[in-house]
Amino acid sequence: MVKQSKVMKDFWRGGELFVWMTASGVAISLLMVAGMLALIMLNGLGQFWPGTLQQVTLNTQETVIGQMVGDEVIPHSVTTEAQSGQRRFRYRVGNRDQFGSEYRWINEADIASISSPEDLTFVERREWGPAYGRISLAAESAATINRDESTWSTVVTLVDRANQLRQRIEHLEREDIGSINYRIEKARLARQTLVLKGEADPATAEADRRLVDQMAALEREYLSKTEALEKLHKEAGQDVVLLTLSTGRSVRMSLDQILSVSRPNAMNWIEKVIAYVRNLWLFVSGEPREANTEGGIFPAIFGTVLMVFLMTLAVMPFGVMAAIYLREYAKQGPLVRLVRIAVNNLAGVPSIVFGVFGLAFFVYALGGTIDQLVFPESLPNPTFGTGGILWASLTLALLTVPVVIVATEEGLSAVPRDFREGSVGLGATKFETIRHVILPCALPGILTGLILAMARAAGEVAPLMLTGVVKLAPALPLDEYLPFLHLERKFMHLGFHIYDVGFQSPNVEAAKPMVYMTTLILILVVVLLNLTAVMLRNRLRKRFATSAV
C-alpha cells in the first residue's frame, strides 16, 4: 500500500500526465487542421472529374439520366423487419430549364435497372446549368455537313467552331467596343470639363466642336462594330443540335449556347485525366458565369492578390515608422506604454468596425472630396466616392497596422545593444545607426509582421463588403488603359465569393463544390503569399545572422 502510493506520487511528480496532455493538444490541433483540409479537398476537387453518367429505368418504365451524387437511408424507414432500412439515391439530372430542379431523389426500391451507355452526353451550357441526354444534329444543320463523318465527331467539330466564334465575339466586345466606349467616355468628360470651366472664348468653342466631331466619328465606328458583332452572333447561332432528354423529348439547342459536350462513359482514364486538368484550369483562369455558380474565379483571385499587395504597400511604411518612433525615439514612459496598449487593443477591434470607418471616412469623406476636387466632370457619378480597391486596401491596412507595429517593435528590441553602441561609438548619429545597422537586423522581424498582416488581410471579408467588394466586377482593376492601375474600381474577392456563391446564389445546391473549391484556392493563395514572405525572411536571416561564433 505504501509502495503504491509512492509510485502514484512519483507519477504525479514526474509530470508524465502533463507530457501526455501537451502532446495530445498538439495531436488534436494537427488532426483538426488536416481534417479541415481533407474535407475541403474531398468536396471541392471531385467536381471536375468527369463522372459516369447513368441511365436509370424505374419500375414505372420512366427513365432518368444523370449522375449519382449521394445516397442515404430514408428517414423513418428503419423498422423491426428491415433493420437496415431502405436506401435512396440522389441524382443530378440537370436540365433545370426543363425539369424545374436539378436534383432528384430516387428510392432504391423503385429502380428496375441501371445502365451506363456510351452515347450519354454531358452538355455544359452558358445558361441553366448542365444538361444530360443524347445529342444529334438538327435536320437543317445536318444538311450542311459532310455526311461521311459520324454524328458525334460532327457535333464536336461544330462546338469547337462555335467556341472559336464566341472568342471572336468576346474579343470584339471587350477590346474593340470597349476601347471605343472608353474613348467616347473620355471625350464626354473632356467636354464636361470645358463646360465646368465656363469660358466662352473661341478657342474653347473650337475645342468643344472638335470633341463633338470626335465623338460622332467614334459613334459611327461603334455602329459598324456592332453590326459586325451582330453578324457574328447570327453565324454562331445558325447551327442547332437536338438533345434527346431522358423523357424522350427532344430539345433544340443553338450551338452558341453550348460551351462543351462530352461523353464521360466513352472516355478512358487518360482522357478523363486530361478533361479533369482542363476543367481545373478553366476554373482557375476563367470568368464566372450564371451568377457566379459556374465558370471560373480568376477575377476573384486577381482581386484578392492585388488587394493584399496594395494593403502591404500601405501598411509597411506606416507600421514600421510608427514602431521605430515608439521603440527608438519616444521617451519610454507612461504615455508610450499607453500608446502601446492602445495599439495592441486596436488589433482586437472587430473588423466590421474598421469597415464602417472605412466607409464613412475613406469612401464618403475622402473619396467624396477627391471627386469634387479632381473629377468634377464625372459627377454625379462617383469616381473615388464609392467603394473601390484603394479604399478596401487602406481599410485593411488600418486593420493590420497593429500587427506590423508589434512585430516590428519586437524585431527592433531584439537587435543587440552591442550593435547600437558599436555604431554610435564609431561616430554614427542615431539616424545612421538605425538606417544602417538596426533596420537591416530587424528586417526578419518586420517581415514576420508582414506575414501575419497578409494572412489576416487575405481572410477578411466583412470590412470589404462595405468598402468595395462586389459580386461581379465588370473589369479587373488592372488593364491596358491609362493609368493601367484603376484604384477606384470595385473588385472581386475570394472570401466574399465564397459567401456569395454559397449563400446568395439561385442554385445553392449545385454551387456547393464551387464553395469548397473557392475555399481551397483562398487557402492556396494565402499559403503562397506567406511562403514568398517566409522565403524572403529566411534569406535575410541568413544574411543578417547575428551570432555564429
Place this chain on the structure above:
Amino acid sequence: MEVRSDRMTATAPMVSLRPSLSPSRSVPPHRAVGSPVQAKISVRDLDFYYGHRQALFQVGLTVRSHSVTAFIGPSGCGKSTLLRCLNRMNDLVEGARAVGRVELDDVDIYEAAIDVTDLRKRVGMVFQKSNPFPKSIYDNVAYGPRLHGTKDKRSLDALVQHSLQGAGLWDEVKDRLQHSAVGLSGGQQQRLCIARALAVQPEVILMDEPCSALDPIATGKIEELIYSLKETYTVVIVTHNMQQAARVSDQCGFFLMGELVEFGDTKTIFTTPRDKRTEDYITGRFG
C-alpha cells in the same frame, strides 16, 4: 613582483611573453627625453549619476598622449563608467548625468557646443563583447569612413587594408573580405572591431575589457596589438585582469566603489602602492 602570486599562474604563458618588452615600457622610445609629457585627456572632479545613484565620486586623472592607461578594480567600481564618460557613450543611458570636466586636448567635451559624433570619431571605442555588424568584413571596416564621407572606392580599399593591417588581421582575412564578419573566430572578431575603430582614424582608443571573452592565445595577440597601437594612438583600457594591466599599461588607476583610489605609473602601483586598499586588491586579498 612576488606579490602577484596566484593570479599569475592562471595566464602564466602570457607573462613569459612579456619580460623582454617591459624595459621599453617605462621609457617609451618614441618620446624624446626632456620633452614635456603631453596630456591628452584630463578628468577633473567628475561626479557621475545613473538616475539617483552616484557611480563616480570626484574622479580626477590625466591620460598621457601616446601611452596606454589602464583602469582596474573590482566589478561595479565605476571603471567602465569612467571610460564611457570619455567619449560620452553614457549619453545613451537614460537618466545618466555627469558633473565635472572631461577635457580632450584642453576642451571640455561636456560643453554644449561639442558635436558628439565628432567627439566619438576622435575617441573610438572597442567593447567587451566583440560586436561586428552582420555585414561583410570589408563593410564592417568601411562602416565608419563611409559615414564620415569617404566615398571613393580606391581610398576606401586602402583605408580598409591599412586598418586591418594595423589590427594585425590583414593576413588572415585578405582573401575573404567579402565574407560575413560573423564567421570569424572570437579573437579575430575583436581585432576586426579594433580595425573598425582604427578606420575612423581616431586619436584615442577606449577599450572596455577587450579580452574578457577571449582565450589566452587571442588575448596575447590583442595585448601585443595594444602595445603597438600606442605608437600612433592614445589607448585607455579597462581590465579585470591585473596581469594584463601590468603587461600593457604605462599608467594605471585603481577604482573602488566609484572612487579613484590611486593613479600613477603602472610600475609604481604594482610594486609600491601607496594605498593599503590597492595593495590588498593587487595581492588578491579581496576583489
